[in-house]
Amino acid sequence: MASFKSENLTILGANIHLRRAGKGPPLLFLHGAGGVNVWFPFYEKLAESFELIVPDHPGFGQSDTPAWLRNIGDAAFYYLELIAALKLAKPHVVGTSLGGWIAAEAAVRDCAPFGRMTLVAPAGLRVAGVPAGDPFIWSHEEHTRALYHDQGFAERALAAPVSPELADIQIKNRYAFARLAWQPRLYNPDLERWLHRIKVPVQIVWGNDDKLIPVAYAQAWLKQLPKARLLPIANCGHLPHVERPDEVANAVKSFAREAAP
Amino acid sequence: MKFYAFHLMPYRHLDMAEAAKYRSYWSVLPNRLYDPAVGAELYQEYIDQLMMAATLGFDGVCVNEHHQTAYGLMPAPNLIASILIDRTRGMKTKIPIIGRALPLLNNPLVVAEEYAMLDNLSHGRIVAGFVRGIGVEYHSSGVNPIYSHERFHEAHDLIIRAWTEPGPFEYEGEHYNFRYVNTWPRTVQRPHPPVWIPSQGSAETIDWASAPERKYPFIITFSPMDSVLRFHDLYKQAARQQGYEASGEQLGWAVPVYVAETDEIAIREATPHIEALFNNFLHMPLEMVLPPGYTSIKSMKAILATKKGMTTAKQTMKDILEKGTFVVGSPATVRERIEQAHAKSGLKVMVPMIQFGTLPDQNVKKSLELFAKEVLPKVRGLGEGAGRVRTAAE
Secondary structure, eight states, X not given: OOOSEEEEEEETTEEEEEEEEOOSSEEEEXXXXXXXXXXXXXXHHHHTTSEEEEEOOTTSTTSOOOTTOOSHHHHXXXXXXXXXXXXXXXXXXXXXXXXXXXXXXXXXXXXXXXXXXXXXXXXXXXXXXXXXXOTTTSOHHHHHHHHOSSHHHHHXXXXXXXXXXXXXXXXXXXXXXXXXXXXXXXXOTTXXXXXXXXXXXXXXXXXXXXXXXXXXXXXXXXXXXXXXXXXXXXXXXXXXXXXXXXXXXXXXXXXXXXXXX | OEEEEEOOOOOTTOOHHHHTTSSOSBSSSOGGGOOHHHHHHHHHHHHHHHHHHHHTTOSEEEBOOOOSBSSOOOXXXXXXXXXXHHHTTTSOOBEEEEEXXXXXXXXXHHHHHHHHHHHHHTTSOEEEEEEOOOTTXXXXXXXXXXXHHHHXXXXXXXXXXXXXXXXXXXXXXXXXXXXEEOOSSOOSSSSOOOEEEEESOOHHHHHHHHSTTTOOOEEEESOOHXXXXXXXXXXXXXXXXXXXXXXGGXXXXXXXXXXXXXXXXXXXHHHHHHHIIIIIITOOOHHHHSOBTTBOHHHHHHHHHHXXXXXXXXXXXXXXXXXXOSEEESHHHHHHHHHHHHHHHOOOEEEEESOOTTOOHHHHHHHHHHIIIIIHHHHTTTTTTOOSOOOTTO
């Protein structure tokens, strides 16, 4: 089922692990705080139409935790370096949750290397009066349940066996997540002031039953990115690409087709 | 041996049934459960208890810092220290502040300044405790626990320099940067007030505290007796590896203590209150006790493997007695526990917590009186005039 190829490369002195699958125009997928522990059907669907590249962020999964990784800005600059190092030509960047936040932080710094962007329930902004969930205080079970609308996904995730290697990676991911997102909790108060610098077309996907980052946050993104398109997904939680892989993959594909001359 | 009475100042009138509805007694416990009319009286009660200890001849009285919790009502321990300093004017009583939580501060120079003020106000009677704060305080302060160790070490170094180097000078660090460091007032104790490191114990902290340039007393807190002895041994080994023999003054033990007429009475009277300490006030899930980075990934894996860090499991008096996390009994029993601990580790710093959990005022006073009259005179002389520290292996 693992129809991807793993490779390792060194960027900014750090050993980075990434997966490649499929052929077509480049698509860079930036994962959320949980990392890439399962090769979801979503990736397979993207690989049908794109050259899909799925790195482990620095600090996550099988990538190193470099000393220079101190905050979200470091992760953002790193991805500008990665796009250059891989010589990706205007990749479509798809980022979910933490990955969406990193994508936006990178794009406000320099969006020239980006093609289009699909942000799936991105972290990074705050909405006064609409508290986000707190994944750092939740238990593993609470956190898992809060990620999904359909609790069947949560049940299966909770029941899945955890190998010692995966258990280690889960701890590592949690530490890296805290490094980037502990304070302020899941946002950067400066980000919204600079979102207007993102000049490439943006599509925002959000589950309407997101218990981690409520769908009301989508409006904050639209306010700063008035040309962005919002795709709300009914009966769906924080991980639309897991709960609704077809819908989200099709949205990415049709959004990408609009770019074609 | 020296004896320093210690208090957490818990909100002992907490509605436990109501509090039990929440995730923890820390950070998320609604502060509507605190009644200021009740709390204001508690401060007086607790200050009087510490003053009673000072008057009865304890070598010192200690305060400490905790935030957003019914477990301890001293988010600003220096305020209480200041009162104790004034009320012990003319006495020799030491005032250890056993622990300002350095990493939680964005400006550690306030600790250099406040401790220097207290050192002046007390004519050199303070002990400067430095801690990292407990894990949940990274939730209450917002400080990123990933940087807990870095901030602790940097803040410590900055404060020591602020006390010992002529100011003004410039400080450039990773977490802290100051164009002007210039501590007014200077400390009375030179080169600086004695530093204590209270800790639940880690090899890393022990190596650091025992380094020859520091030789900071290591006060192991609220731990089972075998851990107390193990960490004291680790400290002694670390000192030896660094070329010197640790003295008993570098080995401390902070532990709740209760004395009554007989073992049976002591255990009966203390049981609900010590259980409230361990099962209620200290109740919190792993995510609050050990946020990411508070411990190394390696320690975190070990803890998860054994579930050792879980404070959710209820402890009965029997468990507590078996582990030796509580010193309780008749004066003879309590004396014996102290003698044994001293004989095994050579420790010469004991920090009895005189009130714990929901323990009422009259019990605190009775226990204090018995301790001061029937225990203290017999254990004071332990280790005084003795040679080097013995090790458990000897």
